[in-house]
Amino acid sequence: MASSSAAPAGHGLFHQGRTLSMMLTFACTAECSQCSTLSSPRNRDHLPAADALRAIDEAAELGFLNVVFTGGEATLRWDDLLTCIGRASGHGLRTRLVTNAHWALTPEAAETALDRLLDAGLDEINFSTGDEHARFVPLPRVAQAAAATARRGLTAHVMVELRQEREVTAARLLAEPAIQELEPEARALVRPSESPWMPVKPFKVERYPDGVASRREDLPKLAGCDSVLQTYTVQPNGRVAACCGLAMRLVPELNVGEVAGEHTLRTAIDEAEDDLLKLWLRAAGPEAILAWASDRDPEIAWEGMYGHRCQACLRLYKDPKVRAAIVDGYEEEIPAVVQAAWLKDRYVPSRLSELFGTTNDPTHPASLTPPEASATTEAEIADS
Amino acid sequence: MPDPIALDKDRLLLLKNRRLTQRLHTLFSELDGDEDLQRAFMQSPVEVLGLEVTGLRLDRSQAAAVNRFVFAALGNEEFRSWAEAYDREHGERSREEVLRDFSEALARTGDPALMRGLLTMLDSGVRLEDPLVETIIVKAESIAIGNWFIYKVSGHDDIDDLIVSPEQFQRISRQLVFRAQELSAGGEL
Structure with a gap:
């Protein structure tokens, strides 16, 4: 290397x-x-x-x-x-x-x-x-x-x-x-x-x-x-x-x-x-981490509870059982998290850019992020 | 290995390991400009990342053999379902039980691609008894799917079928399972 x-x-x-x-x-x-x-x-x-x-x-x-x-x-x-x-x-x-x-x-x-x-x-x-x-x-x-x-x-x-x-x-x-x-x-x-x-x-x-x-x-x-x-x-x-x-x-x-x-x-x-947890959230999302945690601790119930993923994220940070599961088992997830992060944010954008002239500018016709998707995050609904 | 983190209710849930994240900065920078390393990382993030970060020990041919087996497993619905359910339902089994159950599930599929993948893996010197192999095969599905996807993208193979819209991109790993099944059905794995 x-x-x-x-x-x-x-x-x-x-x-x-x-x-x-x-x-x-x-x-x-x-x-x-x-x-x-x-x-x-x-x-x-x-x-x-x-x-x-x-x-x-x-x-x-x-x-x-x-x-x-x-x-x-x-x-x-x-x-x-x-x-x-x-x-x-x-x-x-x-x-x-x-x-x-x-x-x-x-x-x-x-x-x-x-x-x-x-x-x-x-x-x-x-x-x-x-x-x-x-x-x-x-x-x-x-x-x-x-x-x-x-x-x-x-x-x-x-x-x-x-x-x-x-x-x-x-x-x-x-x-x-x-x-x-x-x-x-x-x-x-x-x-x-x-x-x-x-x-x-x-x-x-x-x-x-x-x-x-x-x-x-x-x-x-x-x-x-x-x-x-x-x-x-x-x-x-x-x-x-x-x-x-x-x-x-x-x-x-x-x-x-x-x-x-x-x-x-x-x-x-x-x-x-x-913070690897933030990398993990970016790669997998809070619901997937809750599901993963519930596999490790069946007492963690989450299905059907969260319509908004920010509330699922809040659960992840506030529930002692989920926190314990994460601390206990996150190491085995590191390779997948890192690879997903690299794929999503480094390799594929650059590769698609080379192949198709795409860009991260949402106003660009070949954008990776369509204007519709970029216009407002779900989170912003509650901001004002 | 990452530093062990113990939490109490007053501590923040931060998974910080400066050595790892510094390593990621370096790795990502190297990846940006090194196609050979990109290829290696596509084929086996476990190998590239693992040796210095997680403590896993596989050489490149072994890691590639394991990955190939996992790709084949992805294309077999019965085995994939078994692996997903097994990890969820039998997290506390002993190593011997896991190996026995794994062998039985493999035999039940009767899939030649899986068998070839297994033989290649064994030829490379990987031992099924190794806890790492169990982890990779049963738990690291997303790694294999990511590998498979990026290999196809970078390899210009069936690229028209694989380029996805941005909103689908994060969802790609699970969806690619179905594509793997198609390839398997067509004898391409």
């Missing part, structure tokens, strides 16, 4: 297509039950603009692909938001805002806000709604914002909370007058999708439609976690999480650094990639 020095610090094992998720504030106009980021109108924590800008600058240096502004409700830090979008855009990073659309009080207000965001350099906008959000931001307001987005030729991704019993659905959003009044071409740009609304307790079981909660037979269909080690989330308290962050405030292991003072995004990445 040829000798070679280690990769430079901060370069990382997985250096293609990272996302910087920026939580400018934990404040939110909504106070949803089971908000997984623990955001609320009463939480006024916010990230100093200087820290946010420094993180954006460093993300650009490290070759990040895009910046997602989420929260809390990022638009509550309106001036900082526009400044940060401008800075990211100036670096050539794609930008996305996840919002609950509280600002779309009237069609005119929606148009004005959108124009200012787009003028600042915003590339994509996603909306969050559902029974919880709609208690604080009425559905017609979301429809107004989505319609204004579509009229500007942008796709309006709308994530709708999914539970067994619910009033707000994707179909109901599409039936809103603001959407119905759109020309067909613009209406086609309003794309709602439903995503499980998760409890932020590891053993609380939410009721979902049939087939949503994972079972062992679903494992072949489930991917590894595409968020961990790919998305780095800067929180209002300056901490950096190694994923898009649902329940990250409840899982200290997911917090890998800070952006304040001498701390950098680079050191946070190094810290995250030093």
Whole structure:
């Protein structure tokens, strides 16, 4: 084997297509039950603009692909938001805002806000709604914002909370007058999708439609976690999480650094990639690890409990039996985990790039990550 | 070997081993620019990774022979089902029991490809009694599937059938079992 020095610090094992998720504030106009980021109108924590800008600058240096502004409700830090979008855009990073659309009080207000965001350099906008959000931001307001987005030729991704019993659905959003009044071409740009609304307790079981909660037979269909080690989330308290962050405030292991003072995004990445469990989550996903743990300890029951994989991840970190199984048996999984990581994040992207001219840029026609898939992670539904 | 980690309720669940992760940085960098090493890693991550990290001891021909056997096993639905169920249901059996059950399951299949794979493996000097072999055959299915996939991708063999969409990519390992079965049915394994 040829000798070679280690990769430079901060370069990382997985250096293609990272996302910087920026939580400018934990404040939110909504106070949803089971908000997984623990955001609320009463939480006024916010990230100093200087820290946010420094993180954006460093993300650009490290070759990040895009910046997602989420929260809390990022638009509550309106001036900082526009400044940060401008800075990211100036670096050539794609930008996305996840919002609950509280600002779309009237069609005119929606148009004005959108124009200012787009003028600042915003590339994509996603909306969050559902029974919880709609208690604080009425559905017609979301429809107004989505319609204004579509009229500007942008796709309006709308994530709708999914539970067994619910009033707000994707179909109901599409039936809103603001959407119905759109020309067909613009209406086609309003794309709602439903995503499980998760409890932020590891053993609380939410009721979902049939087939949503994972079972062992679903494992072949489930991917590894595409968020961990790919998305780095800067929180209002300056901490950096190694994923898009649902329940990250409840899982200290997911917090890998800070952006304040001498701390950098680079050191946070190094810290995250030093943890084999995060590599394992990336390669296999939390459900597969729970299944593996239950093979070792039959008392670990998990099937049919988790519709949202971030809750399965929360279980993995909080259940002493699962933790014990992992510590006891992870070594035998190392070769498979490492190979899967290499295949997924290094070899196959480069190989496909050579063969087909593909790229990790989701806007590229031959992208490895289609825009639909990259537009909004499941996790982002609960962020605003 | 990774450092042993013992947890209590107040400790963080972090599987940290600086030597291993530093090794991965080096390995991945080497892999980026060394096609021979890529090929070796495709054929046998156990060998490439194992010697320095996990403490496993197989030489290249032995590892390749084990992998070949596992590929053949993947193509045999009966044996694959047995291996999956066996690992799940009989985790506490003794080495002797595992070897006996393994032999019986192998014999029940009557699959010539499996038998050839077994003979090749035995010819390479691998001993079935070795706990490592049990681990590889019964538990390391994903390694073999990953090997198989990457071998096919890099080998330009049936590539049109194997390139998958991004959202499928992470799911590929399980799905490839079915492709392995097709190849087996066609006598290509």
